[in-house]
Amino acid sequence: MKSKSKLSVLMCGCLAACLFLAMTAALGQAKTVEMTYATFFPATHAITILAIDWCKEIQKRTNGAVKINMFPGATLTPGDQCYDGVVKGISDVGLTVVSYVKGRFLLSEVIDLPLGYRSAKQATLLANAYVEKFKPKEFDDVKIMYMMSHGPGLVNTKKPVTKLEEMKGLKIRGTGTTTKVVKALGATPVAMPMNETYDAVSKGVVDGYVAPFEALKGFKLAEVVTSTTADYGAAYGLLFIVAMNKKKWETLPRDVQETIEKINKEWIVKNYEVWDYIDKEGKEYTLSRGNKTISLSPEEDARWAAAVKPVLDDYVKATKEKNLPGEEALKFCQEWLKQNP
Numbered sequence: 001m002k003s004k005s006k007l008s009v010l011m012c013g014c015l016a017a018c019l020f021l022a023m024t025a026a027l028g029q030a031k032t033v034e035m036t037y038a039t040f041f042p043a044t045h046a047i048t049i050l051a052i053d054w055c056k057e058i059q060k061r062t063n064g065a066v067k068i069n070m071f072p073g074a075t076l077t078p079g080d081q082c083y084d085g086v087v088k089g090i091s092d093v094g095l096t097v098v099s100y101v102k103g104r105f106l107l108s109e110v111i112d113l114p115l116g117y118r119s120a121k122q123a124t125l126l127a128n129a130y131v132e133k134f135k136p137k138e139f140d141d142v143k144i145m146y147m148m149s150h151g152p153g154l155v156n157t158k159k160p161v162t163k164l165e166e167m168k169g170l171k172i173r174g175t176g177t178t179t180k181v182v183k184a185l186g187a188t189p190v191a192m193p194m195n196e197t198y199d200a201v202s203k204g205v206v207d208g209y210v211a212p213f214e215a216l217k218g219f220k221l222a223e224v225v226t227s228t229t230a231d232y233g234a235a236y237g238l239l240f241i242v243a244m245n246k247k248k249w250e251t252l253p254r255d256v257q258e259t260i261e262k263i264n265k266e267w268i269v270k271n272y273e274v275w276d277y278i279d280k281e282g283k284e285y286t287l288s289r290g291n292k293t294i295s296l297s298p299e300e301d302a303r304w305a306a307a308v309k310p311v312l313d314d315y316v317k318a319t320k321e322k323n324l325p326g327e328e329a330l331k332f333c334q335e336w337l338k339q340n341p
Helices: 002-029 046-061 079-088 107-112 120-134 177-184 194-202 246-251 254-288 298-307 309-321 326-339
Strands: 033-039 066-071 093-097 142-149 154-157 171-174 188-191 208-211 227-230 239-245 292-295
Touching: 033 046, 033 079, 033 246, 046 066, 046 254, 079 093, 079 142, 079 239, 107 120, 107 177, 107 239, 107 309, 107 326, 120 142, 120 254, 120 326, 142 246, 142 254, 171 177, 171 194, 177 188, 177 208, 177 309, 194 208, 239 246, 254 292, 298 309, 309 326
Parallel strands: 033 066, 033 093, 171 188, 171 208, 227 292
Antiparallel strands: 093 239, 142 239, 154 208, 154 227
């Protein structure tokens, strides 16, 4: 009996060993899905570094099933072609700005409007709340990973701007909806991607640009401007999207998809924390160079807010013409901001 028992144990052990070796061999033969990730942000920018961390976290938590390689600085696709690049599979993942393709994501441009944002946290949480409520079909040709927005978009110039009238005659870089903001403030808008702004300002093609504080350090723009006007009443946001090619997403196993979606939720928080931190860094950096930050009086700030109101009206009109619920989206955002100052 004892010999039979020993034999049974030995056979079970051999069977277990064989199963283990078979599973190990199968795992060894499984191919890692490699992807490319395109963004216009420079390689050294904090948002690029955070995006690389997202890639690493996915590789780690999927046990190597997915590996994503980063292509920063518009080296794979330019900023205004990034979204189409994801749709066509030129890149598998892309981080870009909705307003780089003006009018294509008309309903979602509500997040870009000059709603008087006070922080990246506020703008980012609103962006994701908007998408959750309205589920815009504009993004149906990709798989959205997550959305975010930077801190308040403000006026940055070579010469100080202390009141609204001083905007007249200035050429100010913007993009998409922000070109309307620039025009409403009395300046002449010049559209271009962010990574072209440094040269444009330094060569005198434009007199300044609109962007959050972070760009003063992240894009080294404190080297070419001398002043930031803190026009919070007219402060806009920009809707950034991180999207994956839909076919590529659908090839991933369900457990891998679920893991990535969990990571995406975590990165919403990480992104707004980083945006607000680098805004603080950008402000400190520009001041350290001797540049100025001009605070507007409540009365003057209210004038700037009133000046950009037509931009909101134009948005509602344009969405109505396309039978989109723009008025509802705008009211939702305004109410949300009142409840989440």
